[in-house]
């Protein structure tokens with residue numbers, strides 16, 4: 037049986053293009069699901085991106101005006117891959133139009149916006165998803181299964197981090213990500229949100245925390261018109277502007293289950309490249325994973341293995357979804373493969389008519405932790421995590 041799903045993508049930069057490639061790949065990698073995404077329409081204010089979407093990705097319609105997409109009956113899912121400041125307005129309008137909504141993280145420019153978006157999606161009864169893609173690495177899914185089976189015993193420690201190189205270049209331009217009024221918070225929304233998501237996915241809800249932040253690169257070159265995405269560079273001597281949100285966030289955290297941990301995120305650090313990673317320890321064992329070595333899970337299960345120390349488990353077609361993308365063992369997946377699995381799993385939920393995880397409920401739980409971090413920056417002390425849910 038074939039399930040045709042009409043897709044409208046809003047924002048056709050890095051993520052809009054990665055999502056669109058993922059939707060297109062689903063029928064070729066996962067023909068057994070019978071899911072056939074139709075790339076109906078794309079909206080972007082940059083004309084060259086609209087042109088690219090129509091000419092090379094096969095979108096039927098391209099427009100600078102995202103509201104046009106909401107009026108179309110042939111679109112079932114609105115995929116929001118526009119900058120964070122637009123998430124709330126678009127998501128609320130999409131919910132009012134009865135569309136299912138996938139929104140990139142952090143789902144809103146600040147925690148209050150995430151709460152409003154979650155309420156709008158819940159009240160409209162639409163199926164929501166969000167872009168916490170690191171969950172979908174087959175080795176992270178495997179670690180989650182081992183946690184759920186109790187193979188690590190009672191969890192005692194969790195260390196999560198996202199150390200990214202994207203802001204370390206002092207000539208990296210002052211794009212929207214570095215501006216509080218366009219991106220909202222900095223490392224907190226952009227990459228700490230991923231670290232919070234994996235922490236709560238693997239170790240459960242965080243109940244209280246104390247947090248600090250810092251801006252390490254205070255000025256950046258101004259972008260020229262129609263540039264200014266993640267990795268664009270200026271030149272020495274270019275006019276500069278002030279970075280208005282944080283490069284670094286760190287936190288000590290306590291989980292509901294009693295585990296203690298640390299979370300850190302930095303976008304301007306030298307050394308790590310894209311170290312979205314965790315280590316967890318329990319009363320019977322331990323695991324660690326790092327996105328830079330996406331296909332490897334390090335496990336220490338002393339009751340199950342003769343070696344005293346970590347052993348490496350390599351991803352392969354024995355793990356769910358992986359074999360559809362590449363057969364055999366040790367044949368690596370990459371970043372965009374997580375996006376394909378993410379898109380597939382979301383559309384499976386849409387087709388089944390069941391609420392999806394991670395959806396806006398998870399984005400809300402994430403934003404509630406972020407809000408406690410922000411309060412802690414101001415109070416300088418421990419803060420309880422309080423749900424921001426709007427009834």
Ligand SMILES: NC(=O)c1ccc[n+]([C@@H]2O[C@H](COP(=O)([O-])OP(=O)(O)OC[C@H]3O[C@@H](n4cnc5c(N)ncnc54)[C@H](O)[C@@H]3O)[C@@H](O)[C@H]2O)c1
Pocket residue numbers: 046047048049050051052079080081082085100102116117118119120122140141142167168169226264265266
């Ligand atoms: N999950 C991940 O790993 C990940 C990675 C990168 C970005 N993101 C998220 O994806 C979103 C987009 O980030 P990106 O890196 O793709 O940004 P980007 O700057 O590459 O692309 C954003 C696009 O939105 C377009 N746009 C701006 N205003 C618009 C409007 N009014 N209507 C329609 N289009 C508009 C821009 O022209 C641009 O093409 C952000 O929310 C970001 O947090 C997630």
